[in-house]
Amino acid sequence: MARRERSGSGNGKARAPRGTRVEREAERKKTILRAAVDVFSKKGFHGCRIADVAREAGVAYGLVYHYFKDKDELLESVFESGWAGFLGRVQAEIEKDVHLAARIRGIVHVAFDAYRKDPRGVKVLILEVGRSPAGGAVNRGGAFTQVVLGAAEMFREAQRRGEMPSQLDAALAAVMLFGAIEMGLTAFVLGILDKRDEAAIERARDQVAETFLSGVLGAGQPLSLPEAPWTEKSGTKSRAERQS
Amino acid sequence: MARRERSGSGNGKARAPRGTRVEREAERKKTILRAAVDVFSKKGFHGCRIADVAREAGVAYGLVYHYFKDKDELLESVFESGWAGFLGRVQAEIEKDVHLAARIRGIVHVAFDAYRKDPRGVKVLILEVGRSPAGGAVNRGGAFTQVVLGAAEMFREAQRRGEMPSQLDAALAAVMLFGAIEMGLTAFVLGILDKRDEAAIERARDQVAETFLSGVLGAGQPLSLPEAPWTEKSGTKSRAERQS
Amino acid sequence: MARRERSGSGNGKARAPRGTRVEREAERKKTILRAAVDVFSKKGFHGCRIADVAREAGVAYGLVYHYFKDKDELLESVFESGWAGFLGRVQAEIEKDVHLAARIRGIVHVAFDAYRKDPRGVKVLILEVGRSPAGGAVNRGGAFTQVVLGAAEMFREAQRRGEMPSQLDAALAAVMLFGAIEMGLTAFVLGILDKRDEAAIERARDQVAETFLSGVLGAGQPLSLPEAPWTEKSGTKSRAERQS
Amino acid sequence: MARRERSGSGNGKARAPRGTRVEREAERKKTILRAAVDVFSKKGFHGCRIADVAREAGVAYGLVYHYFKDKDELLESVFESGWAGFLGRVQAEIEKDVHLAARIRGIVHVAFDAYRKDPRGVKVLILEVGRSPAGGAVNRGGAFTQVVLGAAEMFREAQRRGEMPSQLDAALAAVMLFGAIEMGLTAFVLGILDKRDEAAIERARDQVAETFLSGVLGAGQPLSLPEAPWTEKSGTKSRAERQS
């Protein structure tokens, strides 16, 4: 952002071929970031050392500290560069002024596409994000929570528009959406589904979207299921029990 | 050896089993285990030190090593004692010979009940389990995967019985089920939903179950949605778009 | 020594079969001592744990501490029980009123016999004794030094008696004697010579004795060796330089 | 990169090699090694802590680990740097193509010179080397054994050349040689002889060499000793008894 152009000051000797100093620096930073993603995805945040990242990036040990204040900032950058982009795209889908179904499909698509493009990165996100109870480090919670809340608002709006029954709690719907997506991807990460099968990934994507939609939209019409006890009872009952 | 029989003094019901050395040792071990769960849930696996566990349990540092070979074994025990129990109950639900809907509800109930009984423990499970790319330590992967596969089999069986449409991939259905549950609980862990509201927990439980059921069972009847592009086209289309 | 006979005091019930309590205790202590020798010989003093000794002896962990104040005392006892005996016998040989040659042979015999009877014990002595620079523990230095000094006195006496030339420093002769013996045994301990070959042990014993004798007794008659430069030069010179 | 050429400022003789990073690192490593030798010689291997070595060397704790993988490697280096050099020089003496007597004297000289130059180092070698039954660490055994075997070969060769009677077992002769040397030095280490008396050291050196030579070379001519019982009997006898 703070671009400081300082094109050649008469230094007629050797000049770095491609790109300004600034550009090359940005390049370096990206290299390190990418290396960090790789290493994190292999060993996890805690299991990796700065030395690993440096080696993977092919730069000197101390250079990492030129670009990142400390390990935490590095992690945060990883998330900003990956997660933020992802969340941004999700948010964009959320804000589209189309029918709920289209938005859901859009969100799911964004997630699965991200996985197809950068399985490593997604793996890191899935495995590390939100798993930092120590706080401090990955403050993904915040960003992620924001998106979930945004999605909840989307559902609420859809309910107002009549695009979806009002019985289902909007926040819960949002949560379930991301749960379905995450586990869908986790299935590939853990090897339950074959990650090398492109078609399988696409199929999973569509089924996740449609199944979720079917569940959410059909929530109003309690299909005649054999005994669906809690749909009515539970609410009442629990309220009664609440006295203790 | 030094058996100290202290036959009930009229206390016809529960009898304090304290006294035998063996019993007190088992007690100690449990104390440490509980302390470990507590500490883990507060600081996560990597953020916790043996010293913390010992302090929390109120025992001497070295005693932890009397009962557990090393930190990894302690962690594994935490998961075995918590996770294994949970997975066992899930498995029991899976194997019940009732309609799919009942089984799904049973599974969801087991999970939410576990959370109600021991939020801390569940938090640990959710935040740490399966997030140990370093491998070795938390070998939950295996057990969890087994249960997911078991659930997949359940869905497959249900499809054969005609209790559920065959279009949805059974494995994916299993994965989504656990995803919905996990995220449902995560919502409480992360504070998106109010964990102190017992009724909210029950409501979430039921909605998760019913929504999931609705989605899975209704998967056959693609409700007349405004544009549901991928249901049919997807495979072809995406392959076409792949050119870029 | 302090035998405290307390034959049955009318205790008509169960009585320990063989031996008084005192006797059984002495027995225990010996068992532990033997176990300690074994373990030390396998892992060395520092490499072994009290637990190892206890296990080897087949007694409970804490019992070792009933009989020995601490690890150091245990080690000292090992040396006292083995080393002291050995040194005593050596001392006896030293004090015999016979010709030097006979005494030397006697000493060598004592050492090699000890090895034949208890290779383990000798190994411990050789490998650990005198290797405790930390002081404290093995105060063998003292005892060993005493014996060396005793042997030196023996040589001095022999020189007075004319049984041996006076040129060789008596103290050095003593030192060399034990050096030859120790290395002779070390050869078996390290496997340079075959420890299972009884005849080899006997041969080594005799050759050590005779060679040493030959060297010491012949010290007066500087066999016409091709160039024996230091015998005269160095000695004289150094004595001259000694003034400073 | 930042090469800072500081070509001699008229200092025609010795040039301070300091300046290059590599050189200073080698220097550092040596400093640590020397410190390790010092600490070992004071406290022994087991009694010394990495912290001691670091303090003695005046470097930071962690730096020791920068140069040495772990404590064992440090120890090994200590021995390699000291022991290997010593053994090499001994081996050189062994391989010289001169009369046995000269070689023996050479070997003894090498040993005593080493002691004069670096009593500390020799002390470590004497007190710790070969006393590591735990194996692994000090693999001196191998190197030392090799030299002993080399010396044995030297004696065998001398026997073929007729420089020494054939009765004495060559391997035993080798063993005794080193035994005499070791104990000769031990006498100074233990304080039996005065280590500050340079002349005493020289005298001891020469007497050890000559006495040993006298013993070995005179081995053929069993000086008319009063009763030399085993010289004939024992050998024969033991061979006979060997039947059992």
Added chain:
DNA sequence: GATGAATGAGTGTTCATTCAT
């Protein structure tokens, strides 16, 4: 900017020793 040596606090683990039963 780049490099990697230097630093040292933090933590897992061991094990001698004590003590209640």
Added chain:
DNA sequence: GATGAATGAACACTCATTCAT
């Protein structure tokens, strides 16, 4: 006397971070 659980000091090793070149 026996037993082995309990205690905690001691120490090896790691690794984030700094700094001189």
